[in-house]
Amino acid sequence: MARIIFDLDGTLVDSLASLASAGRQLTGELGRPAVDDATYRGFVGHGIGHQVRCLLDSTGGADDALFDRALARFHDIYGADPASGVNAYPGARAALDALSAGGHRCGICTQKPEAPSRAILAATGLADRIEGGAFGDSLPVLKPDPEMLYFAARSMGGGAPVIFVGDSHVDAQTAQAAGVPFILHRAGFHDSGAPPDADAGFDRFADLPDLVAQLCKSPEVAGAP
Ligand SMILES: O=C(O)COP(=O)(O)O
Numbered sequence: 001m002a003r004i005i006f007d008l009d010g011t012l013v014d015s016l017a018s019l020a021s022a023g024r025q026l027t028g029e030l031g032r033p034a035v036d037d038a039t040y041r042g043f044v045g046h047g048i049g050h051q052v053r054c055l056l057d058s059t060g061g062a063d064d065a066l067f068d069r070a071l072a073r074f075h076d077i078y079g080a081d082p083a084s085g086v087n088a089y090p091g092a093r094a095a096l097d098a099l100s101a102g103g104h105r106c107g108i109c110t111q112k113p114e115a116p117s118r119a120i121l122a123a124t125g126l127a128d129r130i131e132g133g134a135f136g137d138s139l140p141v142l143k144p145d146p147e148m149l150y151f152a153a154r155s156m157g158g159g160a161p162v163i164f165v166g167d168s169h170v171d172a173q174t175a176q177a178a179g180v181p182f183i184l185h186r187a188g189f190h191d192s193g194a195p196p197d198a199d200a201g202f203d204r205f206a207d208l209p210d211l212v213a214q215l216c217k218s219p220e221v222a223g224a225p
């Protein structure tokens with residue numbers, strides 16, 4: 001039995017449209033051009049600060065004062081309605097149910113702050129399967145600092161090996177830094193270039209419980225403290 005820790009954006013839920021829409025409201029208020037969803041996808045994975053930095057850099061640049069103002073405004077815009085248009089990936093709920101039935105515990109490790117994350121988990125019907133987590137405002141650091149995964153794991157209670165499931169290079173780096181196996185959600189947000197390194201990968205959530213079962217038999221997981 002293991003603690004299965006999931007990234008949120010691009011892993012459990014497809015939240016790209018809502019993030020990009022908040023970004024367009026921000027750039028609209030600043031009198032700047034709109035950024036489309038496909039472009040915004042490349043901004044996601046390093047937290048909201050990075051998203052706002054990319055938005056400003058790609059639409060004319062910004063000094064520190066403007067960045068700070070824009071970041072605060074993005075949090076207001078996004079925080080007012082984080083869950084509209086956000087869907088769990090097909091089969092995600094059933095996979096969490098199957099993992100739970102198999103004796104595993106599920107948690108979250110995301111760059112997104114806790115309030116919008118919990119609103120999304122509730123709106124997508126996943127919240128009751130999540131037993132702990134690390135969020136973008138839980139610690140002074142973000143992924144790929146391994147403390148994010150350690151914090152998430154501790155919040156779920158001890159006593160079981162950890163497996164991390166994510167969609168980005170940052171997630172793969174976090175797992176590597178923490179010394180835990182990584183399963184890649186291939187249908188997530190990472191796009192150009194080589195896919196992140198992973199111990200296993202899946203396109204459909206229906207395949208995840210078997211991948212977890214196989215990894216749990218590997219020495220890497222079975223032999224973990
Ligand atoms: O906030 C982001 O940029 C990405 O969030 P994630 O860690 O849930 O993928």
Ligand SMILES: [Mg+2]
Nearest residue numbers: 007009010167
């Ligand atoms: Mg992600």
